[in-house]
Amino acid sequence: MTKVIVHSLFTDFDIDLFKAGKHFKLYEKLGAHLIEVNGVKGVYFAVWAPTAQSVSVVGDFNYWTQGEHNLNVRWDSSGIWEGFIPDISKGALYKYKIQSSINGVITEKADPFALYCEKPPHTASVVWDLDYKWKDENWMQNRQQHNALDKPYSVYEVHLGSWKRADHNRFLSYLELADDLVKYVKETGFTHVEFMPIMEYPYDPSWGYQLTGYFAPTSRFGKPQDFMVLVDRLHQEGIGVILDWVPSHFPDDAHGLGYFDGSHLYEHPDRRKGYHPDWKSLVFNYGRNEVRAFLISNAVFWLQNYHVDGLRVDAVASMLYLDYSRKEGEWEANIFGGRENLDSISFLKEFNEVIYANFYGVQTIAEESTSFPMVSRPTFTGGLGFGMKWMMGWMHDTLKYFQKETVYRKYHQNDLTFSMTYAFTENFMLPFSHDEVVYGKQSLIYKMPGDEWQRFANLRLLYGYMFTHPGTKLLFMGAEFGQTSEWNFEQSLDWHLLQYDFHSGIKRLITDLNQLYKSQPALYEKQFTADGFEWINYSDHQNAVLSYIRKGNNPDENVIVVCNFTQVVRENYRIGISKKGKLEEIFNSDASIYGGSGIENGKSLKIESIPYDGREFSVELILPPLSVTVYSFS
Template identity: 85%
Template sequence: MSQVQPYSLFTDFDIDLFKAGKHFRLYEKLGAHLIEVDGVKGTYFAVWAPSARSVSVVGDFNYWIQGEHLLQVRWDSSGIWEGFIPGLEKGTTYKYKIQSNNGGVITEKADPFALYCEHPPHTASVIWDLNYDWKDKNWMETRKGHNDLDKPYSVYEVHLGSWKRNAEGKFLTYLELATELVNYVKETGFTHVEFMPIMEYPYDPSWGYQLVGYFAPTSRFGKPQDFMVLVDKLHQAGIGVILDWVPSHFPEDSHGLGFFDGSNLFEHPDRRKGYHPDWKSLVFNYGRNEVRAFLISNAIFWLQQYHVDGLRVDAVASMLYLDYSRNEGEWEPNIFGGRENLDTISFLKDFNEAVYSNFEGVQTIAEESTSFSMVSRPTFVGGLGFGMKWMMGWMHDTLEYFQKETVYRKYHQNDLTFSMTYAFSENFMLPLSHDEVVYGKKSIAGRMPGDEWQKFANLRLLYGYMFTHPGSKLLFMGSEFGQSAEWNFEGSLDWHLLQYDLHEGIKKTITDLNALYKTYPALHEKQFSPEGFEWINYSDHQNAVMSYIRKGHNSKEDVVVVCNFTQVVREKYRIGLPQKGKLEEIFNSDASVYGGSGVLNSSKLVIEASPYDGREYSVELTLPPLSVTVYKFS
């Protein structure tokens, strides 16, 4: 094997951008790149290690011996080491062996920009390319029409390792999922899939939230091109792809980013800012320009190279606050004496501006659980710039309410109505996510009170309420058919439950709710605007009934929603309406096809010129037990 030859992919402009934290396509320069130099094929390597005394590329090709293939440091104080090794081919495993200036410490690290990694527990990087013939041109040209904020956005959250396993209990591959998962999501009608982190991670119980290979799809399920096939097939089926993205922290694994070149390179050197006590992990130094460029380049990478349609940013609250999960004395206020992390705020604004200025028809979504203001407002008006934010308050209050026996619900209706006091302060997504079905919380179905029939009726009611409430939707896998047990990442979903009518009925309910959400513009066109919602009556606590109108751009297409939160059938229940004509029932969660009792409003209901609920007109309805009914004007 030839020795390292001098070579560079960097221009002076690249280096200036990198130092300024504004180079957002670093993956085109740093890492391992298969190239040809003077007619000779090989691999160009570049790694950022400013505290290094020497950097060697080691692998099977040189028996992992340090010093055999030494990279050269650039003259421009960028801290980048680089060089070309002739003959190194695709599939070669490698690492960087770094001797530090800080006391001669030697670290052996995976490539931060590796495109492919060995299957854990092996930890080496693999020389690879991203050549692929995409077939999703139609989706990419039209996805703005799928992803805009006035379009239906119903997300199926998936953990690839436990969605389904084969007969031997092994993972399905990306290629197998490209058939089975795609067909299932298309059948159930979700508009988007959100993958829990698929970037390479060493430890299965972390569910992927402790990353070491930020630029590599995990090899657990196949090769990078296999993951491209999965994304491609989803797009061809008209389904968008969202990735969980974790810029909040990373593990201390010896081959990872921590103490990379013998110094605190990626993590903040102050332990009060650079260590996360909850997850025993390291926190990025958001004030360091090169680190910001690394992270934003990573976001751009998945959107550009893998045609991803959105990024859901994990644990934003932990990034925003200096005192997050820290006791007094364990954190230091910012320069203004506050608890906000100013570097993080600046970084998140830069991240969102870079994403939205480079890609049309994508969304960024913040998992942010506090009252931090303007998370999903544009940066030019002072916001963080996200497209959406998870509505954690809605999730908590709604599940608290639904866990209560129906006899007590009349005392707690404010748990539900409260969400409308702040529903339009952000562009909210309603999440019933993986976090709600683990650690003893029970499954969503398992939280429902009553006997078996009531549990499933409550679950259908919950989902009907969710899909008619303003905001986009997210549902964790298994919840769509009423999985009974808590989620277990080490196994498969309990698909055998679908042989039972009540579970199949939940799946049918979700399928029809997805169709309803997509079909009726009033349920999505103004889902983030107060103009899209109007209460009819929120104060009928005694009967535990709520009624409201959802509105789109055309008032003739408004829909009326009535929720009955008890098992009492309410006949001749009157609600006020703003117009005359007729009402036609278009969804009823108590329909027998879903496993309900079949109490329906089957014929068109005549709206009377009889004032009620402060409106000029009204109509009498029959409210099925534990139900959501939806009506259109006709």
């Protein structure tokens, strides 16, 4: 058996950066790399295990025998074990057998930097490369035009394992999705896709939020290059790709990061900071330099090697607070006596600084549900540095309002108008995500009150209100055609529903709303600033009607939005207008093509010199039942 040859990819500068927590391309050094040494092909292995007494590479090439291929520890106290093993090729299976110098414990671990993993439930790492010829040059050179904060940003959230399945409930592969999913997203008009975590995970019911292979796209759907094809195809069709990223916690599976070298290497050693009671998982030690470098390197890896356009960071609230989901006595205050996790806050700021400094035209998005200030503000002003933040308060208040019978809505209009008191404190994304359609919460269509017609009218109204409200948009798969059942990760969406008019009408509505959003600069150019929005009338509680103006850079392109939140048709409904001219109805959620009653305004509505709503002019409209109507000046 060929033994390990002493070899290193690390320079002294690499080691200095690693120790300082400033090496953000660790994946180029750690892990398994197919290289050639003195004319001999093989694999260079490197793993961080500072408390190890010995580290062996075991795999199908040595019958999983410990001691056959022992790595050498570096002399520089970095804790890195490394070596070159000849005659191993791409596709070889391997793990690390690590014996602790502290207690003699032997762990058998998958490679934290593995590029590919065995298909679960198997847990070995696979020697692989990232060779691929990308064809998305045009997108990559111009993606700032698609991802900027003053551009339309409509996101389709997808769980790859349950979007659609083949016969006998088989997963679709990345390559099949590169045909079916790309075509569908293009057809429905979304600007971006957000994939729920695709990094390798062992347990399907975690939906991918309990990761063990941070650098490997899950092998459930194919090889790494197959996932590249999916991203590439989306880019070629002008669609951006966002990945769910989970730096907040990780599972304690035996082959994972937990207790990696017999010590608390990746997780915080204090259980009050290193264990998450909600998810029964481990929490990263954000104060340890090497762990910070691991996580930031991972973020850089997906942006660099998979051409990803953004990262949606999961469970940020759990990272920010030491007492998150913990009872009194289960947490310890920071050095200033507060509940903020200072190490985590520092880490998030550095993560955002590195991403925005190194990748032009990308976005980071925080799933953060508290009132923590300045999440989406630059770090140089004291913010966390994210590009956007999920507007969880808007989502909860809006759904609470819509679940009410229409007769009671006039008493609760403040549930809707309250969002505008804080809408511009952050760069908000409006999310109707997977979390809202599981665990007994019902699908969006069944949150709506009334008979069947009213349910669908309410849903059309909800979507119209969402797309005309300031902020970017996110919709979970299935919502775009009125999925009736709760999301089930073990099966396909209910695509058969599209044979019914109400459901196909919802899909057409979403397609047209995406087109409206993209075609009207007033809906996106100032979607994060107060001067992009103006109330016409927010106090017509009695009729449960809201009217407002969305503004862009050109005042002539402003649009007017009127929402009727009851099933009563409002004829001769007058709203104030600030200038003369005519209005044209450019969108109506009650149109018959969507399954509505077909009540419409004329194509040309004359603005009259009749003062109203504190304005010099006004116009008279017909408000269809449970509808959003949108008007432009003509």
